Amino acid sequence: xxxxxxxxxxxxxxxxxxxxxxxxxxxxxxxxxxxxxxxxxxxxxxxxxxxxxxxxxxxxxxxxxxxxxxxxxxxxxxxxxxxxxxxxxxxxxxxxxxxxxxxxxxxxxxxxxxxxxxxxxxxxxxxxxxxxxxxxxxxxxxxxxxxxxxxxxxxxxxxxxxxxxxxxxxxxxxxxxxxxxxxxxxxxxxxxxxxx
Amino acid sequence: xxxxxxxxxxxxxxxxxxxxxxxxxxxxxxxxxxxxxxxxxxxxxxxxxxxxxxxxxxxxxxxxxxxxxxxxxxxxxxxxxxxxxxxxxxxxxxxxxxxxxxxxxxxxxxxxxxxxxxxxxxxxxxxxxxxxxxxxxxxxxxxxxxxxxxxxxxxxxxxxxxxxxxxxxxxxxxxxxxxxxxxxxxxxxxxxxxxxxxxxxxxxxxxxxxxxxxxxxxxxxxxxxxxxxxxxxxxxxxxxxxxxxxxxxxxxxxxxxxxxxxxxxxxxxxxxxxxxxxxxxxxxxxxxxxxxxxxxxxxxxxxxxxxxxxxxxxxxxxxxxxxxxxxxxxxxxxxxxxxxxxxxxxxxxxxxxxxxxxxxxxxxxxxxxxxxxxxxxxxxxxxxxxxxxxxxxxxxxxxxxxxxxxxxxxxxxxxxxxxxxxxxxxxxxxxxxxxxxxxxxxxxxxxxxxxxxxxxxxxxxxxxxxxxxxxxxxxxxxxxxxxxxxxxxxxxxxxxxxxxxxxxxxxxxxxxxxxxxxxxxxxxxxxxxxxxxxxxxxxxxxxxxxxxxxxxxxxxxxxxxxxxxxxxx
Numbered sequence: 001x002x003x004x005x006x007x008x009x010x011x012x013x014x015x016x017x018x019x020x021x022x023x024x025x026x027x028x029x030x031x032x033x034x035x036x037x038x039x040x041x042x043x044x045x046x047x048x049x050x051x052x053x054x055x056x057x058x059x060x061x062x063x064x065x066x067x068x069x070x071x072x073x074x075x076x077x078x079x080x081x082x083x084x085x086x087x088x089x090x091x092x093x094x095x096x097x098x099x100x101x102x103x104x105x106x107x108x109x110x111x112x113x114x115x116x117x118x119x120x121x122x123x124x125x126x127x128x129x130x131x132x133x134x135x136x137x138x139x140x141x142x143x144x145x146x147x148x149x150x151x152x153x154x155x156x157x158x159x160x161x162x163x164x165x166x167x168x169x170x171x172x173x174x175x176x177x178x179x180x181x182x183x184x185x186x187x188x189x190x191x192x193x194x195x196x
Numbered sequence: 197x198x199x200x201x202x203x204x205x206x207x208x209x210x211x212x213x214x215x216x217x218x219x220x221x222x223x224x225x226x227x228x229x230x231x232x233x234x235x236x237x238x239x240x241x242x243x244x245x246x247x248x249x250x251x252x253x254x255x256x257x258x259x260x261x262x263x264x265x266x267x268x269x270x271x272x273x274x275x276x277x278x279x280x281x282x283x284x285x286x287x288x289x290x291x292x293x294x295x296x297x298x299x300x301x302x303x304x305x306x307x308x309x310x311x312x313x314x315x316x317x318x319x320x321x322x323x324x325x326x327x328x329x330x331x332x333x334x335x336x337x338x339x340x341x342x343x344x345x346x347x348x349x350x351x352x353x354x355x356x357x358x359x360x361x362x363x364x365x366x367x368x369x370x371x372x373x374x375x376x377x378x379x380x381x382x383x384x385x386x387x388x389x390x391x392x393x394x395x396x397x398x399x400x401x402x403x404x405x406x407x408x409x410x411x412x413x414x415x416x417x418x419x420x421x422x423x424x425x426x427x428x429x430x431x432x433x434x435x436x437x438x439x440x441x442x443x444x445x446x447x448x449x450x451x452x453x454x455x456x457x458x459x460x461x462x463x464x465x466x467x468x469x470x471x472x473x474x475x476x477x478x479x480x481x482x483x484x485x486x487x488x489x490x491x492x493x494x495x496x497x498x499x500x501x502x503x504x505x506x507x508x509x510x511x512x513x514x515x516x517x518x519x520x521x522x523x524x525x526x527x528x529x530x531x532x533x534x535x536x537x538x539x540x541x542x543x544x545x546x547x548x549x550x551x552x553x554x555x556x557x558x559x560x561x562x563x564x565x566x567x568x569x570x571x572x573x574x575x576x577x578x579x580x581x582x583x584x585x586x587x588x589x590x591x592x593x594x595x596x597x598x599x600x601x602x603x604x605x606x607x608x609x610x611x612x613x614x615x616x617x618x619x620x621x622x623x624x625x626x627x628x629x630x631x632x633x634x635x636x637x638x639x640x641x642x643x644x645x646x647x648x649x650x651x652x653x654x655x656x657x658x659x660x661x662x663x664x665x666x667x668x669x670x671x672x673x674x675x676x677x678x679x680x681x682x683x684x685x686x687x688x689x690x691x692x693x694x695x696x697x698x699x700x701x702x703x704x705x706x707x708x709x710x711x712x713x714x715x716x717x718x719x720x721x722x723x724x725x726x727x728x729x730x731x732x733x734x735x736x737x738x739x740x741x742x743x744x745x746x747x748x749x750x751x752x753x754x755x756x757x758x759x760x761x762x763x764x765x
Contacts, residue, residue, distance in 0.1 A: 063597060063598065064597040064598070064601070065597075065601070065602050066598060066599055066602065068599050068602060068603070072602075081255065084253050084254065085254065085257075088253065088254065088264055088265060089254050089257060089259075089263050089264050089265065090263065090264065091262050091263060091264065126598075129597060133595050133596070133597060134595065136595075137594055137595035153592070156591070156592045156597065157592040159592075160588060160589070160591040160592045160605075161255060161589075161592075162255070164587075164588040164591075164605070165249040165250055165255040165256075166250050167248065167250045169588075170248070170249065170250065173602070173606065174588065174606065177549055177550055177551055178549070178550070179419045179420060179421050179550070180419055180420070180550070181420065181549070181550055182378060182379060182418075182420040182548070182549070182550035182551070182552045183379070183548060183549045183550060184378070184379030184380055184381045184382075184384075184548050184552070185379065185380075185381055185382045185385065185546055185548065186546075186547055186548060186549055187545055187546070187547070188544065188545045188546060188547040188608070189545060191547050191549065193606060193607070194585075194587060194588060194605065194606060194607055194608040195549075195587070195608070196249075196588075
């Protein structure tokens with residue numbers, strides 16, 4: 001067997017300890033009775049991102065989790081979640097690194113297409129994402145993403161978290177495990193979706 | 197005849213303080229419970245219970261050190277349990293600081309109910325393998341009690357708190373009074389079958405937890421919402437709020453005083469008795485004395501010892517009841533964050549429903565006095581863990597985006613199984629807490645904590661990782677990997693304190709020259725002073741300690757009230 005990386009271990013320990021000392025850490029429990037609907041309050045404005053950066057995040061996130069037979073990242077307000085993370089959670093250097101990543105996206109489309117990311121066609125945008133995805137997740141070696149892949153790795157992370165913990169992601173795309181009983185071993189076919 | 201404000205004072209309202217309050221009031225004593233933190237009212241103050249994830253601005257993020265919003269919680273943020281949804285039940289580190297001579301993570305509650313609101317709820321009886329350990333290998337002092345002394349008190353406690361679990365008939369992990377066990381999932385059943393086939397004598401069982409699977413005394417069976425640490429309105433897990441404090445309140449003899457930090461215990465040298473406590477109101481900073489015939493310290497291991505160290509007199513210049521000089525010494529914690537993970541192939545038509553707040557347990561199998569005894573370390577460890585199918589989180593772990601990624605995350609991923617060891621820690625004199633010159637905002641000296649893992653713990657950890665991997669591989673898991681969070685350079689990762697099982701510093705023992713407390717948790721030096729939280733522990737076993745504290749507390753209360761009636765304390 002191999003020694004797994006510390007980063008991997010910490011992520012996994014958090015999950016394993018869910019059983020032992022605490023409860024699931026990724027998605028909290030959702031009560032079908034008290035479930036409220038949350039929408040962006042009227043008059044909401046980003047506190048860290050500029051309006052065009054907010055739009056840039058929304059477009060990037062929608063490419064990662066697009067609308068299909070269920071709504072996608074934009075409808076789930078992933079861009080609002082990202083602005084909240086950057087404002088209220090990230091240490092300043094990490095926030096700045098993320099913002100630099102957004103600027104770099106524009107620099108790359110300027111170099112390649114002579115326009116900003118938002119001015120590009122959807123196909124041009126997807127082409128850039130494909131390149132960034134390959135940089136962030138090299139075939140070998142496995143482990144921590146290379147520095148040039150940091151931004152896209154992080155962008156995908158916050159998009160996935162933001163989407164699947166949203167009301168749309170948790171209840172329309174996936175299902176919320178109901179309360180009342182625990183059934184430890186049931187046929188997956190009777191559920192048919194991953195629990196949020 | 198003196199007149200006292202109360203018959204008994206209990207310092208702290210967590211797991212042991214709640215038990216002392218229940219036992220003493222039910223036995224007829226007018227009891228004052230003094231709590232440092234704010235009041236938390238059952239149900240009303242569980243402000244995040246059942247709240248959907250999307251209603252949390254950070255989606256119930258794990259608030260790790262250095263992130264915004266953790267400025268007042270630099271220590272508490274070190275534990276995985278410190279999350280957006282339950283941060284209100286952790287202490288503000290700026291308000292109650294301490295000094296680390298080496299990394300020691302002191303996780304604290306600061307409210308009525310203490311850490312009973314956020315505890316892990318795993319409950320395992322000790323056995324004579326544990327109570328005889330110090331005597332057998334010479335580390336620490338011999339316990340003044342054996343399993344037979346505490347067994348009836350375990351039963352008494354289990355029947356009241358409600359414990360679900362499976363009986364195994366193992367001498368090293370005695371069975372208790374169990375409600376029906378929670379179910380294993382398919383991945384756990386797979387690993388259980390493989391481990392028990394490959395290693396006769398080892399067992400994989402569901403965790404024994406203080407969570408109801410059947411209704412009990414007005415508390416309801418668990419509804420499997422998942423995150424217990426937000427508080428539970430149905431009282432399905434044991435907390436002071438759900439269980440002991442209501443029982444104490446029902447006697448009409450309970451007074452709880454929150455926002456009151458104990459400065460010291462009052463001592464009368466003429467009678468050699470404690471007479472009460474001095475308290476600082478944390479809101480007004482006004483000091484006030486309360487008197488009683490007997491004092492129980494249940495403030496949590498290190499907080500209790502801090503009170504004793506700060507209770508100085510001509511008779512006890514280095515701290516109350518410290519004629520032995522060992523007060524503050526022999527600090528311990530379980531060492532963990534070491535184990536292994538593996539993938540399970542197949543079982544893709546198996547899933548589960550509901551959020552089971554519990555995992556699996558593998559009881560100790562090392563150094564049981566048989567052929568399996570190790571030469572490289574003494575004592576042993578158990579594992580906690582669980583299996584599950586990967587969720588949507590795997591979406592950020594690999595290449596791919598767009599509709600295809602979204603479609604693939606609609607189904608759960610492969611099964612994986614993880615386990616982490618909880619290892620016994622030897623009592624060592626050079627692991628200790630002392631009073632520093634610096635004081636807190638209430639004028640009380642801070643604790644300075646010195647604590648490191650020793651050679652025995654570090655040798656044991658190697659086996660904890662290797663044995664976990666060995667079992668997963670024997671069970672048929674793939675891609676098995678080990679991990680160990682310990683940083684030899686003194687960094688954070690698996691530092692002492694992190695298991696939140698801190699024990700010792702006012703240990704029980706047979707000899708007043710080498711221990712602070714006798715076999716009834718009564719101070720050798722001062723007969724009406726009792727310590728029943730983790731400070732009393734003379735060794736750690738490898739199992740989670742809380743139920744042993746509860747049983748010792750109930751037993752000590754019984755003893756104290758007997759002695760009060762006889763008039764000899």
